[in-house]
Amino acid sequence: MHPRLGGHALVEQMLQHGVELAFCVPGESYLAVLDGLYDVRDRVRLVTTRHEGGAAMMAAAHGRLTGRPGVALVTRGPGATNASIGVHIAAQDASPMVLFVGHVATGELGRGTFQEVDHRAMFAPLAKAVLQADSADRIPEVVARAFNTAVSGQPGPVVVALPEDVLLRTTDAPAVPAALPAATEPGRAEVEAVLAELSAAERPVIVAGGSCWDEGATDALRGFAEARGLPLVTAVRQQDLVRNDSPAYVGTLGLGTTAGLADLLRDADVVVLLGSRPDGLTAAEGGWLRAPLPLQRLVHIHPDPSVPNSVFRASRAVIARPDSFVAALAGASPEAPAEDRGASAYAVKCAAPAAGGWVSRLRENYLRARDDSTCCGGAEYMRELNARVSKDAFMTAGAGSYTAWHQRHRSYVSYPSQVATQAGAMGYGIPAAITAKLLHPGRQAVAFAGDGCFSMTGQELATAVDCAADILVIVVNNGRLGTIRDHQERRFPGRVSGTALRNPDFPALARAYGAYGRRAGTPESFGEALEEALDHEGPALVEVLVP
16 A cells, blocks of 8 residues: 555544544644545545534434434544534444544643543443554454444444544555454354244243345345234334234334333233343333343344343343344245234133233234324324325434334335434434435435424534535424423422523524424424425425423
8 A cells, every 4th residue: 555644544443444424623633634625525425514413413313314323523632522512423323333533642641631531431431442543554453343343233322533644644554445244143053042932932022133234135024024914113212123014023122212112012022122131221111021030932033142041031142133033034834824812812812702812912002002192292284294205214303202103003014214313312313304405315214303303403403504414303392391390290399490481483493504494383284384385495394382
């Protein structure tokens, strides 16, 4: 290789790993990397965000949507601390991500230099690994290790600290070719053992979640479950893993998404966790899965050997990616559907002679919960939205009571199409929608945000305008931090403290950023606003005022 700056060698290594899109807030600590990106600006699109948290969230969303590491670049100290929220999100969602952090010069380390932070200590609890390039010659090696680590086992975020002087030194170290991540393939005996568990069960359920999925794997899982009469449940905010119109789909756990499902699953006799850890929200709802000793036989399939048996004692553990395990299942011999699987045993237990089959009971519960417009707000508004956006539109969201709108009243029929973090981080919706639109410009991207949620990352509307990401933002404004106020009213009724919000004029703010903005107070006016917003060329925001 020809001699070049360490920062340029880093960019060359990014190209080795197929990076075509990166997010940043520029900093003087990594100017050499920015200079290297200038030379490849026709190959790598660099999106400058308004806040490091937005850049890191966009990178985390990229990892979730593609299965390849999303890339963010930030400066030392304040830049790194601002970006830490995206690292936490990527860890909770098992999304591959690489965060490059400019650092103080090696000769100044440990002196309390301007903006110095011990990035290894800071990110150690959040990231899969924290690496540092201490010489220009090792930059290709360190960067290659970061990308490989991010996708190996259970995917997640890797942080790479880059001392400024290292980036400015020259190196002739060759680029390291990208390597396929090591993956554990399920053995035939393991697949047959899981099939035997499912065949012997009267009330089985498969809970799909985590990462390492693609469209082919989700289709194969649905086909397998439909052929064998097995119910499929998805982890919280991963409703797009199974077509919701499939007779095998019986709902989503977590945050009361499918009312009554957790109660029914207490009677399951075999639970297959497929790719899911599970996350805390999915596991906690209704106490359907007890730790550390579940009441059901638990089959746990996960790509990381440290996950099974770490919280829930498994009857059988298989170390495999969910996509590879589903491919192995799809190759197994078909079995006739069991429409009334476990009907008699379940009827006796419930003292209900006409209880019906296990799968049909779960499916009927899902349909009843889906069609219940009284369980939470938003049903009328979602009818207006669903009638106007395509069935494969991306739905993104952060955290808050407004998330019930698209979780309860949206039917997902394509993968990926729901992009919402399991970390409970406010502000994720807009950055995630920008990433979705940049990756899939031909598809619509709808970002949901509460008034408090929008206030976290609403400035990224300027980023959407700047990079021509025509996203639609729905701001549900109730003048408060609604979820926390609900908890507050239950525990300390009548003692409101800290949860009221005095908000700006959100449509006017959107227009100031260069986007479309309009307010709606009824489902009818919301529909009219949507018509105008979707006809607008560029990002758009519609605010919904709710009690």
